[in-house]
Amino acid sequence: MPIVLANxxxxxxxxxxxVSPFSTASGCxxxxxxxxxxxxxxxxxxxxxxxxxxxxxxxxxxxxxxxAIQRLGSGDIGSVYLAEIKTCGGGGGGRVLVxxxxxxxxxxxxxxxxxxxxxxxxxxxxxxxxxxxxxYGCAENDKLTCLLTEFCPGGDLHLxxxxxxxxxxxxxxxxxxxxxxVVALEYLHVLGxxxxxxxxxxxxxRSDGHIMLTDFDLSLKSEYGCSPTAQFxxxxxPSSSPSTTSAHRxxxxxxxxxCIVPGVSCFHSKRGNRKKPARLGGPTDGLEFVAEPxxxxxxxxxxxxxxxxxxxxxxxxxxxxxxxxxxxxxxxxLLYGGTPFKGLNEERTLANIVARGLEFPKEPxxxxxxxxxxxxxxxxxxxxxxxxxxxxxxxxxxxxxxxVSWALxxxxxxxxxxxxxxxxxxxSGELTDDSSAEAPVEYY
Numbered sequence: 555m556p557i558v559l560a561n562x563x564x565x566x567x568x569x570x571x572x573v574s575p576f577s578t579a580s581g582c583x584x585x586x587x588x589x590x591x592x593x594x595x596x597x598x599x600x601x602x603x604x605x606x607x608x609x610x611x612x613x614x615x616x617x618x619x620x621x622a623i624q625r626l627g628s629g630d631i632g633s634v635y636l637a638e639i640k641t642c643g644g645g646g647g648g649r650v651l652v653x654x655x656x657x658x659x660x661x662x663x664x665x666x667x668x669x670x671x672x673x674x675x676x677x678x679x680x681x682x683x684x685x686x687x688x689x690y691g692c693a694e695n696d697k698l699t700c701l702l703t704e705f706c707p708g709g710d711l712h713l714x715x716x717x718x719x720x721x722x723x724x725x726x727x728x729x730x731x732x733x734x735x736v737v738a739l740e741y742l743h744v745l746g747x748x749x750x751x752x753x754x755x756x757x758x759x760r761s762d763g764h765i766m767l768t769d770f771d772l773s774l775k776s777e778y779g780c781s782p783t784a785q786f787x788x789x790x791x792p793s794s795s796p797s798t799t800s801a802h803r804x805x806x807x808x809x810x811x812x813c814i815v816p817g818v819s820c821f822h823s824k825r826g827n828r829k830k831p832a833r834l835g836g837p838t839d840g841l842e843f844v845a846e847p848x849x850x851x852x853x854x855x856x857x858x859x860x861x862x863x864x865x866x867x868x869x870x871x872x873x874x875x876x877x878x879x880x881x882x883x884x885x886x887x888l889l890y891g892g893t894p895f896k897g898l899n900e901e902r903t904l905a906n907i908v909a910r911g912l913e914f915p916k917e918p919x920x921x922x923x924x925x926x927x928x929x930x931x932x933x934x935x936x937x938x939x940x941x942x943x944x945x946x947x948x949x950x951x952x953x954x955x956x957x958v959s960w961a962l963x964x965x966x967x968x969x970x971x972x973x974x975x976x977x978x979x980x981x982s983g984e985l986t987d988d989s990s991a992e993a994p995v996e997y998y
Contacts, residue, residue, distance in 0.1 A: 601639060601650050601651075601652050601690045601702070601704070602688070602690050604639045604650045605639070605690055605691050605702075619639060619640055620637045620638065620639060620640065620652075620654070621637060621638045621640050622635050622636075622637050622654075623635070623636045623637060623638055623651075623977055624636040626653060629769060629771065630667070630771065631657055631661075631662060631667045631670055631671055631674075631771050632655050632656055632657035632658070632671075633655070633656050634653055634654065634655045634656075635653070635654045635656065636651060636652075636653060636654075636705055636977075637651070637652055637653075637654045637702075638650065638651055638652075638977070639651075639652065649977065651705045651977070652690055652702045652703065652704070652705055653702070653703050653704065653705040653706075654700055654701070654702055655700065655701045655703065656698055656699075656700050657671050657698065657699050657700070657701075658697065658698055659694070659696075659697055659698060659699060660697065667771075670771045670772070671699065671771065673770070673771070673773065673774075673775055674701070674770045674771040674773070675689070675692060675701060676775060677747060677770045677773055677775055678701065678703065678770065680745055680747075681745075683738065683741045684764065684963075684964055685734045685735070685737065685738040685741075685764065685765055685766060685767060686738055686741065686742075686766065686767055687703045687704050687766055687767075687768050688703065688704050689701060689702070689703055690702040690703060690704075703768070704760075704766065706758035706759055706760050706761070706766050706768075707759075707760075707761050707972055707975030708758065708759025708760060708761065708763070708970075708971075708972035709758070709759060709972070710754060710755050710756070710757060710758050710759070711731065711754035711755075711757040711758075711759065711765070711888070712753075712754035712755045714759060714970065715754060715887075715888060715891070720891060720918065721891045722888065722889060722890060722891040722918065723888045723889065723969070724969075725889065725920065725921060725924060726969060727888075727969035727970070728885060728888045728889055728924070729954065729955065729958070730966060730968060730969050731757065731765055731888065731969075732881065732884070732885050732888075732954075732955075733955060733958050733960070733963060734764060734765045734963055735752070735757065735765070735767065735881060735884070736881070736946050736949050736950060736955075737946065737960065737963060738765075738767045739752075739767075739877050739878075739881065739946060740945060740946035742773075742877075743874055743877070743945055743946070745776075746775065746776025747770075747773055747774070747775050747776070748773060748774040748873065748874045748876065748877060749767070749770070749772075749773050749877050749880075750772045750773055750774060750857055750876055750877065750880075751769060751772040751773070751857055751858065751861075751880075752767070752861065752877060752880035752881060752883075752884055753858050753861050753880070753883075753884065754884065754887060754888070756768055756769045757884075759970070759972055761971075761972065761974075761975065762968065762971065763967075763968025763969070763970055763971035763972070764964065764968055772857065842944070842947035857876075857880070859900050859903050859904065860883065860893040860895065860896050860903055861879075861880045861883045861884075861893070862904065862907055863875070863876040863879035863880070863907075863936065864879075864907055864908050864934045864936075865936050867904045867907050867908050868908055872936070873936070874942075874945070875936035875937075875939050875941065875942040876936070877941075878931050878939055878940060878941035878942065878945075878949065879931060879932060879936075879939060881931055881941075881949070882927075882928050882930075882931025882932040883895075883932070885924070885927065885928055885931070886928050886932075889918070889920050889924060889928075890914075890915055890918070890920070894912055894913070894928075894932065895907045895910060908934070912928070912929060912932050914928075921954075923952070923953045923954040923956075924954050926952070926953070926954070927940070927949075927952050927953075927954040930952070931949075940952070
């Protein structure tokens with residue numbers, strides 16, 4: 555039975571009788587070492603391994619190797635479906651599920667969105683991080699293009715927030731999710747990428763409760779491939795002014811923050827005495843890794859209205875500081891159940907973002923540290939905004955994140971672990987254009 559992946563923006567269909575085979579993305583290169591531990595892949599069979607086996611036996615992966623299960627939702631440039639790789643080729647066991655983002659080429663061209671789709675694919679091919687998606691493969695024919703990425707069975711944080719008492723999270727949960735987002739944004743900025751669309755709907759929950767930031771079609775990517783401003787700087791001493799820093803190492807894309815390559819691995823089988831790893835470039839005590847500001851500027855008006863930074867609304871041009879503004883709105887929404895500048899309509903919302911001061915509701919009770927962090931992130935002048943000059947390093951130092959072990963975030967117990975996701979074995983493997991058209995699928 556042919557698989558049909560229908561883009562809800564058009565009636566075009568992906569038919570297994572008339573497609574070109576998948577080409578593997580860089581993340582699925584058959585030359586990649588199979589021994590590298592990938593702790594973010596915690597359940598089932600790694601789809602990348604399954605795709606490699608299919609390519610090894612068939613020479614390629616085709617649409618006929620996939621079975622569509624559910625429509626997960628849609629965005630501005632495409633629709634996303636849950637799909638299963640039918641045959642794993644043995645050796646892995648279990649069902650292999652992927653998220654398939656399907657985009658209509660004619661729609662992209664007609665709406666001048668082709669460059670956005672191209673940028674998203676290029677960014678996905680660059681990523682290798684526990685809190686960011688992995689691109690398993692891609693395919694296209696005359697009408698459609700499709701990206702295969704990791705499926706997150708826990709849904710998104712917007713849906714999860716709606717299920718919380720009062721439709722808001724407690725501070726412990728907010729700290730957990732915000733910390734993982736900080737290191738995800740830090741990694742993106744190291745690569746010279748400005749995300750620009752942070753909101754709860756774009757933060758997915760993996761089966762183990764950790765998060766995955768997704769949807770990069772609004773992101774801005776540096777032509778350099780990494781941030782040319784990345785450097786180590788001397789962090790402020792506890793008794794000194796926070797603004798007192800001195801550069802120690804500059805313009806390096808070969809040094810990574812502890813959140814990417816932790817000095818101590820929580821996945822090491824033995825925790826006995828181990829030799830300390832050699833430090834790169836000499837002593838690094840007291841040093842912080844800084845990838846800000848990303849050497850990119852844009853005049854584009856992009857993002858979600860309630861999350862737009864003032865400089866975007868005012869048309870003044872923007873850089874990586876917009877990601878720290880959206881983090882502030884994100885934390886506010888998770889704590890209070892709504893965004894801070896929402897007006898009666900979109901026009902009033904934009905006016906509030908530019909002109910209205912930040913206010914905090916009396917209820918629920920929120921710690922002063924949380925309010926101070928939000929206030930620092932929601933400074934209207936991007937040059938004075940927390941994170942604008944030293945990026946994630948400054949955000950991590952804030953007292954709201956006191957006690958967070960940044961190198962070992964993957965070891966933290968998530969505040970919510972979704973129940974086991976089960977797939978209806980009787981699924982026909984076909985989707986039509988109006989499948990679940992009114993709303994995204996709620997996974998649990």
